[in-house]
Amino acid sequence: MTKYTFTEKKDTRSGFGAGMTELGRTNPNVVTLCADLVGSLKIDTFIKENPERFIQCGIAEANMIGVAAGLTIGGKIPFATTFANFGSSRVYDQIRQSVAYSDKNVKIAVSHAGLTLGEDGATHQILEDLAMMRAMPNMTVINPCDFNQTKAATIAAANWKGPIYLRFGRPVVPVFTAPDQKFEIGKAWMVNEGKDVSIIATGHLVWEAIQAAEILEAQGISAEIVNIHTIKPLDEKAILMSVRKTKCVVTCEEHQANGGLGDAVAQTLVKNFLAPQEYVAVNDSFGESGTPAQLMEKYGLSAKNIVDKALKAIQRKQ
Amino acid sequence: MQNQELREIAVQVRRDIVRMVHACQSGHPGGSLGCTDLFVALYFQQMKLNNRKGKDGYISFNMDGKGEDLFFLSNGHISPVFYSTLARRGYFDVKELATFRKIDSRLQGHPTTHEHLPGIRVASGSLGQGLSVAIGAALAKRLNGDKNLVYCLMGDGEQQEGQVWEAAQAAPHHQVDNLIAIIDLNGQQIDGPTAKVMNNRDLKAKYKAFGWNVMEIKDGNNMDEVVAGLRKAKRLTGKGQPIMILLKTEMGAGVDFMMGSHKWHGVAPNDEQLEAALKQLVTSGTIGDY
Numbered sequence: 001m002t003k004y005t006f007t008e009k010k011d012t013r014s015g016f017g018a019g020m021t022e023l024g025r026t027n028p029n030v031v032t033l034c035a036d037l038v039g040s041l042k043i044d045t046f047i048k049e050n051p052e053r054f055i056q057c058g059i060a061e062a063n064m065i066g067v068a069a070g071l072t073i074g075g076k077i078p079f080a081t082t083f084a085n086f087g088s089s090r091v092y093d094q095i096r097q098s099v100a101y102s103d104k105n106v107k108i109a110v111s112h113a114g115l116t117l118g119e120d121g122a123t124h125q126i127l128e129d130l131a132m133m134r135a136m137p138n139m140t141v142i143n144p145c146d147f148n149q150t151k152a153a154t155i156a157a158a159n160w161k162g163p164i165y166l167r168f169g170r171p172v173v174p175v176f177t178a179p180d181q182k183f184e185i186g187k188a189w190m191v192n193e194g195k196d197v198s199i200i201a202t203g204h205l206v207w208e209a210i211q212a213a214e215i216l217e218a219q220g221i222s223a224e225i226v227n228i229h230t231i232k233p234l235d236e237k238a239i240l241m242s243v244r245k246t247k248c249v250v251t252c253e254e255h256q257a258n259g260g261l262g263d264a265v266a267q268t269l270v271k272n273f274l275a276p277q278e279y280v281a282v283n284d285s286f287g288e289s290g291t292p293a294q295l296m297e298k299y300g301l302s303a304k305n306i307v308d309k310a311l312k313a314i315q316r317k318q
Numbered sequence: 319m320q321n322q323e324l325r326e327i328a329v330q331v332r333r334d335i336v337r338m339v340h341a342c343q344s345g346h347p348g349g350s351l352g353c354t355d356l357f358v359a360l361y362f363q364q365m366k367l368n369n370r371k372g373k374d375g376y377i378s379f380n381m382d383g384k385g386e387d388l389f390f391l392s393n394g395h396i397s398p399v400f401y402s403t404l405a406r407r408g409y410f411d412v413k414e415l416a417t418f419r420k421i422d423s424r425l426q427g428h429p430t431t432h433e434h435l436p437g438i439r440v441a442s443g444s445l446g447q448g449l450s451v452a453i454g455a456a457l458a459k460r461l462n463g464d465k466n467l468v469y470c471l472m473g474d475g476e477q478q479e480g481q482v483w484e485a486a487q488a489a490p491h492h493q494v495d496n497l498i499a500i501i502d503l504n505g506q507q508i509d510g511p512t513a514k515v516m517n518n519r520d521l522k523a524k525y526k527a528f529g530w531n532v533m534e535i536k537d538g539n540n541m542d543e544v545v546a547g548l549r550k551a552k553r554l555t556g557k558g559q560p561i562m563i564l565l566k567t568e569m570g571a572g573v574d575f576m577m578g579s580h581k582w583h584g585v586a587p588n589d590e591q592l593e594a595a596l597k598q599l600v601t602s603g604t605i606g607d608y
Contacts, residue, residue, distance in 0.1 A: 031461070055457065055492065063450045063484035070390075070454020073439050074462055075382050078454070093444055094481070098451055102431050102441045 001217050002192045004176045004210050012168035012204075013111040015147035017042025019154025020079065024050045027158055029075055033068055035061045035082040040170075041111055043081065061086045065094040069104040077158055078106055084113035084167055088129035099163050100138040107157045109166045113143075114254035115282070115299055116171045116204055116292035125287035131259025133165040134232050140164045140185060141231040143253075143261075145206035147175045149229060152183035160185055167203070169254075171292040174207050186230045188238035194224035197310045198242040198249040202228050202261050205252035205280065205301060212306035223310060231261055236268045243269060248276045248313040252306055254296075257281035276316035278309035319363050321541050327406060328358045328541065330605045332572045334402035334415055336595045337607065339586040342419040345427065348582035349473065350399035352504045352567035355544050356471070357403040360389060364548045366466055367407075377408045379436035387466045388455050390440060392448020393473035393502065394428040395584070401425050404437035405608070412608040446479025448472060449499060453489050456497040467555060470499045475507030478516045483528075489560040490529025497560045498551045499530075502538070504569040506580035522564060531559040538567035573598055 023030045024046040032046055033055045047054040055071075057064035061082055068078035080087065087110035088095075099106045110129075117125050133141045140162060144150040150168050157164045164185075177189075191206065192213055201209040206227050213223040226242050228235065243249050249269070251262035262279040269275055282299050296302050331354050339345035361367070365387040372378035391400050398418065405412040410424075417423035424433040428443025440451045452470035459466060476482060489497060501521060509515045518524075525532045531554050535547035544565075551561050569583065570576025573595040576587075587595055 052461070057488065058491075060484035060488065062446075062481040063453075063488050066447050066450020066481070066485065067454035067457065067488065069440060070451040070456070071458045073381060073383060073388065073451075073455045074458025074464070075384075076458050076461065094447055094450075097441050097444045098447050104440070 001194065001213055006174035006176045008175055009172040010147040010175050011170060011172050012144060012147060012150040013040065013170060014042045015144070015150030016109060016111065016154050016168055017045065019151040020046040021049070022155060023158050024053070027077065029077045030158055031055065031071055031076045031078045033057050033064050033078055033080045035059055035064050035086060037082055040083070041081045061091050062094050065091045065106070066098050068106045069098040069102060072104045072106060079109045080106060081109045083124060084110035084129050085124050085126040088126060088132055088165070092132060096136060100136050103138065104163060105161055107164045107166060109154070111168055112170045113167045114169060114204070115287045115295040115301065116169050116254065118170065118292045118295065119289050121289040122286040127256045127282050127287065128259070129167060130231055130253070130255045130261065134259065134264060138163060139232065142185065142229055143167045143203040143231055144229050145203055145227060146173060146177050148177045148179050148181060149183065152181050153229065156183040156185055169204055173204055176207060176210070186233045186235060188235035189227040189229065190238070191225035191227050192223070194222040194246065196222045196246060197314050198224045198226060198246045199252060199306060199310065200226045200228055200239060200242070200249055200261070200265055201252035202231065204254050208301065208303045209252055209306055211303035212310065215303065215307050216310055221310070221314065228261060231264060234264050234268065239265055239268055240272055243275050244273055248317050250278045250280060250306060250309045250313050252280040254301060255281055257283055276313050278313045280305050280309050321545055324358050324362055324545070325541050326601055326604065327362055328354050329599050329601045331358060331399060331402045331406060333596060333599045333601070333607060335398040336573065336587060336592055336599070338398045338402070338415055338418040340592040341416060343586045344419055345398055345586060346395040346584045347398065347586065348506065348569040348576060349393065349396040349502065349504060351573060351576060352539070352569045352571045353396055353471065353502050354399050354572065355539050355541050356500065356565060357399050359541060359544045359548055360469060361403050361407045363545065364552070365389065365469065371408070376410055376436065379409060381439060383439065384462060384464055385466065388439065388468045390442070390448045390452045390455070390468070390470045391429060392442055392470055393445060393476050394442030397425070397427065397429050400429055409437040410435065415608045445473070445476045446481040449482055449485035452497060452499065453485055453494055456494045457492065459496055467552065468497050470497070472499065472501050474501055474503045474505065474512050474518060474521070475515070477501065477518050477521060486525065486528045486530070493558050494560045495556050495558050498555065498563065499560065500563045500565050503564055503566045506569045506583060508580065508583050510580050525562045529559065530562040531557070532562045532564065534564045534566070536566055538565040539571040
């Protein structure tokens, strides 16, 4: 299989920060808003270089979403930033009415998504945001997998007309995608071609999927890995092409099984091509405090879980 | 335009409002009638608006609104007065007012940009969001070096929404002094008098404490007072503080049986009531119904 190695680990939120630094230098219409989490969002450089284009909103996320919507009237491209929990469930109605229904070019860029937020615990570990944002008409939903992909996604988001929910995370994870890669919203990335099972993964689970595929390879199983970084619009063509070949699929996400990537893939398959599907996702529960690694293991989101589910999916083909 | 002409237009807008809600047997006539004088004063005299017309003969509407004043309606349920004012001002055909709240219409129950109705810049109806949007638009004007103003109307019942107070603290903090917010103080909301449902208490003191420059218009249904108040508010802009106008109005103003209670907040008149209302709303005949 295609070999993926890494020389360093970085957090995806720093990829966002690097993307914002570049946008600050290249796109004078980009404005950044933050709800008292500047350090966590890694936007210090953007603010230092463009103080007039930064709006500190304080701990008042609902107002931040509205202010961002207003900034688009006048041609600005606002990035409203906070933790994923406070940029989705807390302000769902504000996003729905003032942004999505109003066709406003607002980018909601959120960090600390999912279990890997870690020690802060379940109050902050949003695991339902992809489901909520997928359900919203007119919303584009992106969940990149490493530093480089997040940076590229951030820059692509500024060039995309319309509301975007861009979700990334807190912990350092391997940097294994190409620097300065081309990022096309809505277009899947073929990580590894295989023939026995499709592993369709998003966000932090892409690296786990690569680890799992290596374990499977040692057992003589050829796994195809497809990275869906854009949950919506979904690259149905890439998914169907892969599953038509392998005849079974495992979906992997740091999110509830209900309503996330897995359900999006299932919706595509049930309409076009029936195949056994297994979910690597959180099973209808809240998270808890712990280290990211401990949580990923306890809630069944590790490479080992992907291997188990892949074997099960292959078995169900008969 | 002279105030006498504004009064004439206001009568016509009130006729439109009661006819629109009667035609679809739904909608919110009470607050619409109460805010009619404000809308007419803003759109026909006080706001600086782009008057350039397109090939279709209507004002060519530009979402970005660069070089003109902007208005945001936060309490979107009083859409009838907004739609009538926009149509009468020349944004679209007044005949389209007949489609209000009907299937396939650009005139949705609550205002939206989604159907591309000229004059609307954000969807509203879920309360408490408009002031935040207005602040954003005002900040964009500042970033663009655009010296024009942003207006935002809210309801007094709407002041019960938490987001309003997030916005209330943000505007003075960022010294958004190109913003004139207005609260329609009609003292009524769906379940009854505002003082009984959830008392706002002293809004003047509250906004002052938040850092706003607060002024009052004691009779928001007297055109001369509304015009004078708006002129004064404009003079107060550009001095480091956002402006808040507490506009005292009568819900249902202009139609005697709709005044003095919350009952006509969201109720449409029947045929006889429409007839009775229109008898009280008489223009000199220069404009005419849609």
